[in-house]
Amino acid sequence: MPFDDHDPPDPRARRSRPHAAPASARRRFGRTLVAAGAAGALAALGALAGCGREGARTAGFRSMDITGAEFGRDFALADPDGRTRTLADFRGRALLIFFGFTQCPDVCPTTLTRASEVMQRLGTDADRVQVIFITVDPERDTPELLREYTKAFDARFLGLRGDLAATEATAREFKVFYRKVPTGSSYTMDHTALSFAYDPAGRLRLAVAHEADAEQVAADLRRLLAEAS
Numbered sequence: 238m239p240f241d242d243h244d245p246p247d248p249r250a251r252r253s254r255p256h257a258a259p260a261s262a263r264r265r266f267g268r269t270l271v272a273a274g275a276a277g278a279l280a281a282l283g284a285l286a287g288c289g290r291e292g293a294r295t296a297g298f299r300s301m302d303i304t305g306a307e308f309g310r311d312f313a314l315a316d317p318d319g320r321t322r323t324l325a326d327f328r329g330r331a332l333l334i335f336f337g338f339t340q341c342p343d344v345c346p347t348t349l350t351r352a353s354e355v356m357q358r359l360g361t362d363a364d365r366v367q368v369i370f371i372t373v374d375p376e377r378d379t380p381e382l383l384r385e386y387t388k389a390f391d392a393r394f395l396g397l398r399g400d401l402a403a404t405e406a407t408a409r410e411f412k413v414f415y416r417k418v419p420t421g422s423s424y425t426m427d428h429t430a431l432s433f434a435y436d437p438a439g440r441l442r443l444a445v446a447h448e449a450d451a452e453q454v455a456a457d458l459r460r461l462l463a464e465a466s
């Protein structure tokens with residue numbers, strides 16, 4: 238599986254804390270972003286995907302269209318039963334992939350709550366969607382913890398986990414940033430707050446902002462499913 242080293246986007250643009258920059262600021266600063274947060278991360282991804290300064294909100298998608306992006310090409314991570322899962326296992330379904338950790342105080346619970354709302358809004362279309370949560374904290378997120386955590390949001394969600402090296406390689410492949418932040422005797426994790434949407438053919442299509450609401454995400458996923466049918 239190809240896990241090449243890419244030029245990482247500006248690390249300042251990839252924080253877990255939502256902090257949207259106004260559109261005017263995004264226009265002004267283009268690729269060399271000063272903005273932190275999801276807006277910055279989206280713009281950085283747009284630049285990487287060759288979509289121009291503000292990224293392409295084209296083809297009627299509400300999220301940023303990153304079709305053709307040369308990252309997020311695959312993963313090989315264990316599900317809570319210990320089976321190795323790769324992108325090919327989910328062919329025929331749209332995917333919504335998010336990186337986080339179970340002890341996350343806000344970004345992960347918010348994102349997974351939104352994902353469960355998306356599934357409810359999709360109704361029967363949800364059968365053709367798989368939500369995947371990839372832990373960036375495999376030291377604390379055991380398979381059992383991952384299973385319980387994702388189940389608390391929606392029984393259909395799947396938690397995936399690698400060892401430290403696989404976690405690092407996967408994050409690099411997805412241009413996802415994460416790091417340990419010490420908190421006294423323990424630590425928390427800082428991480429990218431974007432979700433990634435794949436079409437049923439297994440192509441990475443959309444970068445979904447932390448701020449997007451459930452209806453927007455549901456509409457985008459419906460569109461990806463409609464293309465395929």
Ligand SMILES: [Cu+2]
Nearest residue numbers: 337341344345
């Ligand atoms: Cu989180």
